[in-house]
Amino acid sequence: xxxxxxxxxxxxxxxxxxxxxxSDCVFDHPPEHAVALTEQGLPYRPDQPLCTFYQRTQQCKxxxxxKFHHPKLVPIYAGSARQQA
Numbered sequence: 361x362x363x364x365x366x367x368x369x370x371x372x373x374x375x376x377x378x379x380x381x382x383s384d385c386v387f388d389h390p391p392e393h394a395v396a397l398t399e400q401g402l403p404y405r406p407d408q409p410l411c412t413f414y415q416r417t418q419q420c421k422x423x424x425x426x427k428f429h430h431p432k433l434v435p436i437y438a439g440s441a442r443q444q445a
Contacts, residue, residue, distance in 0.1 A: 361373060361379050361382065361383070361385065361389035361394075362383055362385060362388075362389055363388060363389060363390070363391070364386070364387065364388040364389075365388065366388075367386065367387055367388040368387055368388065369387060369388050369389075369390060369393075370385055370387035370388065370389050371387075372425075373385075373387070373389045373393055374390075374393045375427065376395070376403070376424075376425050376426075376427055377393055377394055377395025377403060377424075378395065378403070378424045378425045380425070395424075397424060398430050398432060399432075400430070401423065401424055402414065402420050402423065402424065402426065402430035403424060403426055403427075403428075403429070403430060404429065404430060404431075405427075405428065405429040405430075406429055406431075407429075408427065408428050408429045409428055409429065410428060410429050410430075410431065411426055411428035411429060411430055412428075414426075414428070414430050418433055
């Protein structure tokens with residue numbers, strides 16, 4: 361996203377870490393507002409509430425612009441990892 365020192369901060373970018381206008385946006389996108397993304401391209405925001413849609417479906421219809429947290433998915437196995445003696 362473009363850095364434009366002296367320009368007003370992009371409100372959407374400062375709230376979500378994403379901007380739908382990309383390099384065409386006329387506002388500043390300071391690096392301190394960048395958001396880490398998961399392997400799926402979803403925002404990793406541990407300081408925010410969990411995305412309930414993502415928790416239920418393991419997908420998020422809002423993508424990188426979602427304002428909620430998307431933790432790493434933990435695989436669920438059918439069998440028990442504990443061995444019986």
